Amino acid sequence: MTVTPGWYMTLAAVLFAIGLLGILVRRNALIMFMCVELMLNAVNLTFVAAGRALGLIDGQVSVFFVLVVAAAEVVIGLAIIVAVFRQRSSASVDELSGLSG
Amino acid sequence: MIETILFFVLAATSLAGAITVIAARNPVHSAMGLLGTLFSLAVIYVVNLAHLVAAVQVIVYAGAVMTLFLFVIMLIGVDKAEERDETLPYQRQLVIGLAVITCGLAIALATGSGFRWTPAAPAAAQAPNGTIENVAEPLFGEWLLAFEATALLLTIAAAGAIALAYFRRGAPEEVAE
Amino acid sequence: MIELLPLVIALPLAGAVFLHFFGRRIGEPASGWIATLAIGAAFVVGLVNAVPAFTGELHHAEHVAIWDWMPAIGASLEIQWDALSVLMTLVVTGVGTLIHVFAIGYMHGDPRFSRFFTYLNLFAASMLTLVLAGNFAMLFMGWELVGLCSYLLISFWYTKPSAAAAGKKAFVVNRIGDFGFMVALMLIFLNFGTLSYGGVFERAGEVLTTGTAVAIGLLLLVGAAGKSAQVPLYVWLPDAMEGPTPVSALIHAATMVTAGVYVVSRAAAIFELAPAAGYAVATVGAVTALWAATIAIGQSDIKKVLAYSTVSQLGYMFLAAGLGGYVAAVFHLMTHAFFKALLFLGSGSVIHGMADEQDMRKMGGLRKHMPTTAATMGVATLAIAGIPPLAGFWSKDEILGVAFEGGTYGQVLWVVGLITAMLTAFYMTRQWVMVFMGEPRWDDGVHPHESPRVMTIPLVILAVLSVVGGLVNTPFRLGLEHFLHPAFEGIDLAHPSEEMSVFAILAAVSVLAGVAGIAVGYLVYNRPPARWTKFQEGFGGLWTAWEQAYRVDDIYGATIVKPGKRLADAAAFKFDLPVIDGLVNGAGWLVRTVGSKLRVVQTGLVRNYGVLFVAGVLAAVIWMVVAGGGV
Numbered sequence: 001m002t003v004t005p006g007w008y009m010t011l012a013a014v015l016f017a018i019g020l021l022g023i024l025v026r027r028n029a030l031i032m033f034m035c036v037e038l039m040l041n042a043v044n045l046t047f048v049a050a051g052r053a054l055g056l057i058d059g060q061v062s063v064f065f066v067l068v069v070a071a072a073e074v075v076i077g078l079a080i081i082v083a084v085f086r087q088r089s090s091a092s093v094d095e096l097s098g099l100s101g
Numbered sequence: 102m103i104e105t106i107l108f109f110v111l112a113a114t115s116l117a118g119a120i121t122v123i124a125a126r127n128p129v130h131s132a133m134g135l136l137g138t139l140f141s142l143a144v145i146y147v148v149n150l151a152h153l154v155a156a157v158q159v160i161v162y163a164g165a166v167m168t169l170f171l172f173v174i175m176l177i178g179v180d181k182a183e184e185r186d187e188t189l190p191y192q193r194q195l196v197i198g199l200a201v202i203t204c205g206l207a208i209a210l211a212t213g214s215g216f217r218w219t220p221a222a223p224a225a226a227q228a229p230n231g232t233i234e235n236v237a238e239p240l241f242g243e244w245l246l247a248f249e250a251t252a253l254l255l256t257i258a259a260a261g262a263i264a265l266a267y268f269r270r271g272a273p274e275e276v277a278e
Numbered sequence: 279m280i281e282l283l284p285l286v287i288a289l290p291l292a293g294a295v296f297l298h299f300f301g302r303r304i305g306e307p308a309s310g311w312i313a314t315l316a317i318g319a320a321f322v323v324g325l326v327n328a329v330p331a332f333t334g335e336l337h338h339a340e341h342v343a344i345w346d347w348m349p350a351i352g353a354s355l356e357i358q359w360d361a362l363s364v365l366m367t368l369v370v371t372g373v374g375t376l377i378h379v380f381a382i383g384y385m386h387g388d389p390r391f392s393r394f395f396t397y398l399n400l401f402a403a404s405m406l407t408l409v410l411a412g413n414f415a416m417l418f419m420g421w422e423l424v425g426l427c428s429y430l431l432i433s434f435w436y437t438k439p440s441a442a443a444a445g446k447k448a449f450v451v452n453r454i455g456d457f458g459f460m461v462a463l464m465l466i467f468l469n470f471g472t473l474s475y476g477g478v479f480e481r482a483g484e485v486l487t488t489g490t491a492v493a494i495g496l497l498l499l500v501g502a503a504g505k506s507a508q509v510p511l512y513v514w515l516p517d518a519m520e521g522p523t524p525v526s527a528l529i530h531a532a533t534m535v536t537a538g539v540y541v542v543s544r545a546a547a548i549f550e551l552a553p554a555a556g557y558a559v560a561t562v563g564a565v566t567a568l569w570a571a572t573i574a575i576g577q578s579d580i581k582k583v584l585a586y587s588t589v590s591q592l593g594y595m596f597l598a599a600g601l602g603g604y605v606a607a608v609f610h611l612m613t614h615a616f617f618k619a620l621l622f623l624g625s626g627s628v629i630h631g632m633a634d635e636q637d638m639r640k641m642g643g644l645r646k647h648m649p650t651t652a653a654t655m656g657v658a659t660l661a662i663a664g665i666p667p668l669a670g671f672w673s674k675d676e677i678l679g680v681a682f683e684g685g686t687y688g689q690v691l692w693v694v695g696l697i698t699a700m701l702t703a704f705y706m707t708r709q710w711v712m713v714f715m716g717e718p719r720w721d722d723g724v725h726p727h728e729s730p731r732v733m734t735i736p737l738v739i740l741a742v743l744s745v746v747g748g749l750v751n752t753p754f755r756l757g758l759e760h761f762l763h764p765a766f767e768g769i770d771l772a773h774p775s776e777e778m779s780v781f782a783i784l785a786a787v788s789v790l791a792g793v794a795g796i797a798v799g800y801l802v803y804n805r806p807p808a809r810w811t812k813f814q815e816g817f818g819g820l821w822t823a824w825e826q827a828y829r830v831d832d833i834y835g836a837t838i839v840k841p842g843k844r845l846a847d848a849a850a851f852k853f854d855l856p857v858i859d860g861l862v863n864g865a866g867w868l869v870r871t872v873g874s875k876l877r878v879v880q881t882g883l884v885r886n887y888g889v890l891f892v893a894g895v896l897a898a899v900i901w902m903v904v905a906g907g908g909v
Contacts, residue, residue, distance in 0.1 A: 003108045011112050015119050015138070017203060022123035024196045024888050030174060034122050034135045037166065041142055052149045057229040060151045061239050067161060068251040072258035074166050078173045079265040085177045093884045094188060100882030195889045202896055206903070215907045
């Protein structure tokens with residue numbers, strides 16, 4: 001029983017789905033961010049697996065770019081969470097509904 | 102054979118970590134779960150010969166990003182456990198509905214015959230060896246412009262973070278309500 | 279050199295743009311001289327390029343493309359340089375330059391001095407666009423632009439309610455004509471698939487049926503009648519005299535109002551196929567000529583006389599053009615530009631010297647105080663009266679000659695023309711005598727004086743042109759006819775009889791008519807005003823009708839304007855307000871109501887949005903999987 005790329009893809013899909021589910025059901029902004037990281041990592045896994053299957057190094061190069069975006073996003077996102085927390089003493093996104101129609 | 106064993110072990114640990122992330126009531130537990138997933142993925146990368154990516158995964162994600170998360174968790178309080186009950190109307194039902202549809206789609210794809218995960222690979226595809234040298238060559242050659250753009254992105258992100266964190270201090274509280 | 283032709287339009291345009299922005303800073307009189315320089319330079323450019331036409335080397339129309347505007351319909355900014363446009367360009371820029379110079383003196387002290395010259399230059403550029411156009415689209419552009427300039431200049435003194443109303447009237451009446459013109463252009467495009475002169479006129483014979491040609495011709499006549507103030511659309515021109523006198527001279531005598539004659543001549547190939555339309559043009563012209571001449575007799579405002587005289591003379595040109603005498607029409611257009619511009623400028627000089635008095639009954643005896651004006655206007659009066667060898671004699675005689683050769687109907691028109699000629703001589707003499715002869719009847723405090731050099735020199739130049747201008751085309755030497763011939767290639771031009779005896783008899787009759795008119799005018803009006811009244815009373819109610827211009831304005835007011843207003847009221851308050859406004863307000867109400875119901879969807883909650891987003895993504899994925907045959 002050899003591991004085919006499909007196995008890794010399936011694992012990535014499941015991880016991605018778990019992350020998505022987390023975003024939809026959790027209301028703590030921090031947890032939601034972790035879920036975003038989870039989803040990004042799932043995507044990274046597909047890059048690596050596909051790069052291996054196709055014999056291309058570009059899959060791994062792509063991971064670097066995703067990584068940089070993720071890092072930048074975490075920096076800004078956490079800064080926003082801290083800034084919001086300072087004003088509202090809460091990290092719940094459900095309380096941030098100032099844009100409601 | 103060894104790869105198969107490793108795959109199942111690592112898949113189990115990474116899924117366990119992921120489920121901890123979304124299930125734990127304490128944010129610190131969630132962070133630990135995420136850490137587990139990240140480490141598992143790093144090992145999977147090694148199995149896939151992506152050595153440099155694995156190293157960066159550990160250093161940047163497990164190191165820097167997770168540290169940042171933990172800092173923020175400490176900053177805004179670890180004792181704030183989240184309520185379990187859903188407050189938004191219909192949110193739970195909608196999510197369940199979406200989950201069912203997604204599962205149905207996945208099953209349909211798995212049992213169907215017309216779907217392939219990857220495009221047809223060349224018969225003699227050699228798994229690329231992700232050493233520093235091999236990764237650096239396209240990164241600083243073909244993709245140099247994109248690399249420079251990400252450098253700019255990071256700089257902007259750093260400046261933005263400073264702006265968000267620093268300029269609020271001392272400024273009058275701008276509470277909307 | 280022909281590449282320089284766009285400059286003819288560009289120079290006055292540049293002058294207008296420049297004066298628009300910097301005119302106020304430059305002030306008086308420099309901005310006037312700049313405007314004069316611009317149009318003078320355009321004249322020089324035109325003259326240089328006209329040399330091949332004079333030497334007979336310009337056999338075919340030259341074209342200068344400026345910009346491909348709408349190539350699909352043959353509408354581009356393109357100059358057509360043939361004998362007809364050469365002549366029109368020289369008349370417009372030449373007479374225009376003289377009037378610009380005159381206006382520097384006339385507009386002296388006006389607070390909007392530089393703005394006046396902005397408009398004047400803009401008008402020149404528009405008129406040149408009209409005459410230089412190489413297709414109907416560009417012609418129409420110039421056509422509308424001169425209308426706009428006419429409106430701006432008539433109501434130049436817009437603080438005067440009558441001036442503002444006159445401008446409005448000119449604009450509205452012209453719209454009626456433009457409507458016909460536009461429909462004519464659409465018909466042309468429908469039949470030819472292009473609007474370029476070449477594409478239309480060269481294939482007119484094979485494409486157009488007689489019926490279509492008549493329709494196009496009549497619609498062109500509607501447009502021309504509006505612009506050239508022909509019956510029944512002439513009513514705006516007398517009112518247009520509210521504008522400054524140089525405007526009356528340039529726009530409402532020498533150039534713009536001749537655009538209709540120009541268009542009819544330009545479209546000769548179409549009228550050639552539609553004799554009925556040609557007869558309509560001639561009839562309208564003859565009726566206008568006589569009608570306006572009778573009204574001119576009864577006027578006592580110095581400019582009103584000239585205005586009706588202009589209408590009448592334009593009728594002459596239409597009369598000739600309708601009978602196929604395009605050369606005669608264009609010839610009269612040219613000489614008329616000289617002596618009518620001179621008459622208007624002379625009247626401007628009189629008004630200037632009389633401290634803005636326009637009523638001839640309050641003038642008299644001015645020849646001692648304004649010798650130059652009196653002399654030059656005298657020349658123009660003789661010219662328009664058709665006294666040989668002045669310009670008006672030759673051109674008017676050619677028109678009458680064309681009419682006489684035009685069969686029975688032409689001879690009827692010839693009689694009308696002859697009566698008109700006599701009336702013209704009469705009312706022009708009446709005017710000159712009332713203004714310059716007899717005893718002074720001025721208001722107290724009026725001290726007439728001769729105008730400055732800047733005004734009299736253009737008068738003198740125009741007087742010289744009025745004397746010799748007719749010599750370009752005499753029965754003895756048909757210079758203009760040969761000159762214009764290339765522009766009317768393939769057109770069967772109507773000529774006066776080539777028999778010298780016929781010419782001599784016709785000339786003798788018309789000169790006799792002119793002399794008779796002059797004699798009556800002189801004998802009656804060179805006496806105290808009491809005798810005028812007695813003479814006028816001899817006509818009974820007829821004179822009152824002439825004095826009141828047949829009350830055409832009142833008739834139009836009752837039959838057209840009033841019902842029109844009522845219709846507009848009905849449309850506004852019975853249809854627009856409830857239905858159109860209701861639709862608009864209803865649309866607003868609908869949006870607001872739907873919006874207020876839908877706003878609850880925007881909860882502002884990230885997770886709600888997330889669910890919807892994921893649902894959308896999932897739908898897209900399912901579609902892709904199904905469409906891609908994945909399941």
